[in-house]
Amino acid sequence: SINLDALIEAVRxxxxxxxxxxxxxxxxSWLSGGDLSRLLDAVSDETLIVVDEAYAExxxxxxxxxxxxxxxxxxxxWIVLRTFSKAFGLAGLRIGFxxxxxxxxxxxxxRVRTPFNANGVAQAAALAALAxxxxxAKVVALARTERARVERFLAGKGLEVAPSRGNFLFFDCRQNASTFVEGLLRNGVIVKPWKQAGFDTYVRVSIGSPSENDHFMAALSQLL
Incomplete structure (x- = not known):
């Protein structure tokens, strides 16, 4: 979870x-509307606020x-950042706003933006995606359904899963994450091990299609 009090203390x-x-x-993790208001109210008028909402959809x-x-x-x-690489599925075009x-x-x-920083094809695709x-709505609904299904599976295996509002789950695999990930890789599954101190047994898995998620769950079952 987010330590809101510590964050507020820092912005003061x-x-x-x-x-x-x-x-x-x-x-x-996410900030609720009330928590977001508390944080922003603590920010000085002289501070530039930049919010990355890549997973907002x-x-x-x-x-x-x-x-x-x-x-x-x-x-x-203030600046709010959004991307077309996640819910819109245009990661290969490298475009956001x-x-x-x-x-x-x-x-x-x-003044500092590089010229031709977004090509015409990417811009056309982005406009079509927005329209x-x-x-x-279908993509987001499927991702939410699959996220809940994979979360139930992981919890059923006795693994601790962080509540998530993204298109991914962060869970404790109860063993060295790098070794665990290598085992999944041998079964054709690529996930990200976390190596930060205190989280070296945690793994982040992106939510894919139903068949991809089935493959992940089958591969994980073989390692536990």
Missing amino acids: ERPRMLLFSNPMNPAG YAEGDDYVSSLPCLSKRDQP GIVGDPQLRALLD DEEHL
Whole structure:
């Protein structure tokens, strides 16, 4: 979970920038609307707020809200980052966008932006993806259903799984994560071991199609 009190204490030091993701990677933790408001209320007007919402499409609903409604009411610089690499499925085109609250900040970003940073094909695909709301809804609904199914499977194996609002799950495999991942790789499954101190038994698995998830669960069962 997110240590909101510690985060609020840190921003009271008036940093030049507050950068965080919501939902967060790798655990999929998120700030509720109330917690997000508490955090933003503690931020100095001099601090640039940057929120990475790469996984927002998977999280919307219940107690999750985008930061945009909160930030749009604030008289300070802010940026919200979004990507087409996740729910929209355009990772190979390397395209995303940022929503900037202050025109002067947007002009400054344009000065340092590299020319031709997004090609025409990627831009056309992004516009088409934004227009196809029905497809996005189907993709997100399937990911949520499969995330819940894989989470139930992992919990049924006695593994601790972090609550997630992303298209992935972060779980304790109860053994060295690197060794565990090598075992999955031999069965054709690629997942990410976490090597940070205190989390060296944790693994992050992305939620795929039903058949891909079946393959992962079968491979995992052979290792436990």
